[in-house]
Amino acid sequence: MNTTRTLPTIPLPATIRSRFVEDINGLSMHVLEAGFESKGRPCVLLLHGFPELAFSWRKVMPALAEAGYHVIAPDQRGYGRTTGWDARYDGDLNAFRLTNLVRDALGLVSAFGYRSIDAVVGHDFGSSVAAWCALIRPDVFRSVVLMSAPFAGPPPLAFDTADAPPKPKREDPVHRELAALPRPRKHYQWYYSTREANADMLHAPQGVHDFLRAYYHHKSADWKDNKPYPLQSWSAGELAKLPTYYVMDLASSMAETVAAEMPSAESTAANQWLPDRELAFYSAEYERTGFRGGLQWYRCGTSGLFTAELETWSGRSIDVPSCFISGKQDWGTYQRPGVFEAMQATACTRMLGCHLVDGAGHWVQQEQPNQVSRLLLQFLKQAAENVADEPFSA
Incomplete structure (x- = not known):
């Protein structure tokens, strides 16, 4: 049923x-x-x-x-x-x-x-x-x-390698380098791939509704520090320029990350593109289902299991x-x-x-x-x- x-x-x-x-x-x-x-x-x-x-x-x-x-x-x-x-x-x-x-x-x-x-x-x-x-x-x-x-x-497939000595697949060093920065960091997609990510958000200390309010706010034009520009390379130093919703502090959960940017009650009341009555639908659905289904998509990417396909x-x-x-x-x-x-x-x-x-x-x-x-x-x-x-x- x-x-x-x-x-x-x-x-x-x-x-x-x-x-x-x-x-x-x-x-x-x-x-x-x-x-x-x-x-x-x-x-x-x-x-x-x-x-x-x-x-x-x-x-x-x-x-x-x-x-x-x-x-x-x-x-x-x-x-x-x-x-x-x-x-x-x-x-x-x-x-x-x-x-x-x-x-x-x-x-x-x-x-x-x-x-x-x-x-x-x-x-x-x-x-x-x-x-x-x-x-x-x-x-x-x-x-x-x-x-x-x-x-x-x-x-891409490896190309013109039949007569070349085989090269072992290199592990991406960027995650180790992010963790070693003076302000240690981690990439959100790899965090989303962890076992604890679903519980961190589903049982966010501020509740699912306020977690989503802060998450949507942080990634919207309402957050005035969103002034994007092209990065030069996939490297720890460049990725660290991204806001914390993409490159998080190493010890923080996503719920903790966005809580620091929670909009004021006045700002929330004035929000026209996602008023609380509409956000309430999102939060009720995620409170019911959890976030795991969406997080599995990230795991498919970060695991590399399906790259060959x-x-x-x-x-x-x-x-x-x-x-x-x-x-x-x-x-x-x-x-x-x-x-x-x-x-x-x-x-x-x-x-x-x-x-x-x-x-x-x-x-x-x-x-x-x-x-x-x-x-x-x-x-x-x-x-x-x-x-x-x-x-x-x-």
Whole structure:
């Protein structure tokens, strides 16, 4: 029995409905849907990141639907009201690897009766899933929008090594070097991969609601020290320039890290992009599910267990129309040195634009939804024209 069916109503605009779609790659998938009133509409799939939910798209879905699109936004594997995933730290990580997340997305659009859709749009970690959707199945995902997390392309295979002496794989020294800094530090993705990270956040001393309030504030344009710029290298000295939500103090949990930046009661009361009544939905969902499902995604990356599988696509690029949208005050654009540049130079061959939206930090579609909606609709129009200009191919 799916106990999520008895949960409180989600605070959504009247034009968005909540529903479940069964048997999606082993999941009962919770989906928000707009533009469902008539059949035959072109479809757009929206993929959220961490620590968010399909709910993060509530402000852009009505505009896309009003423009004629059928808009689908799932709680992805490990999140929210979607069930059928293993919440144990010692459970099977295979289910959370990127290729299986692509399979989730593929199964969902197929369940809705689409052989192809106009665009897949991903934010934060959802950007990685969207990128791999477009890379692996460009016939289905005919354009892609990457938000707040640029894509460097698939990992490369070793090349021209048959007659060279074998080189042992080097351990990345950056973590040891970060820990050895005068102010010892650690990278958040590796912290998120630890056994204790879920409990640190689920049982945060300030409570889940205030933890999320501080986390969202710290990574938003409201935190005035978010003034990002490109880093020169993946090195301890450069990474230490990142805010503490990315490169944490070595002895601190994430709950402790963001507590130091908790906004005042006045600031919280004045917040228009995430008022407390909307944040309360996020906090209630995470209090119920914990954070483990989203954290498993990070473990897939930091463990290196699935790199060999991703090397299957070594040398491939995203060749469908693409664009990038991020907040101008979002460090996510630059947190991996060189990736923003590589995305435009090699990873995406038909990049139609990169947009850094002023007045937005990491939560760009929540902080500046009107601007994001405008950019998405502009891109969808350009992408359709771009595809129409292609020579016919059998």
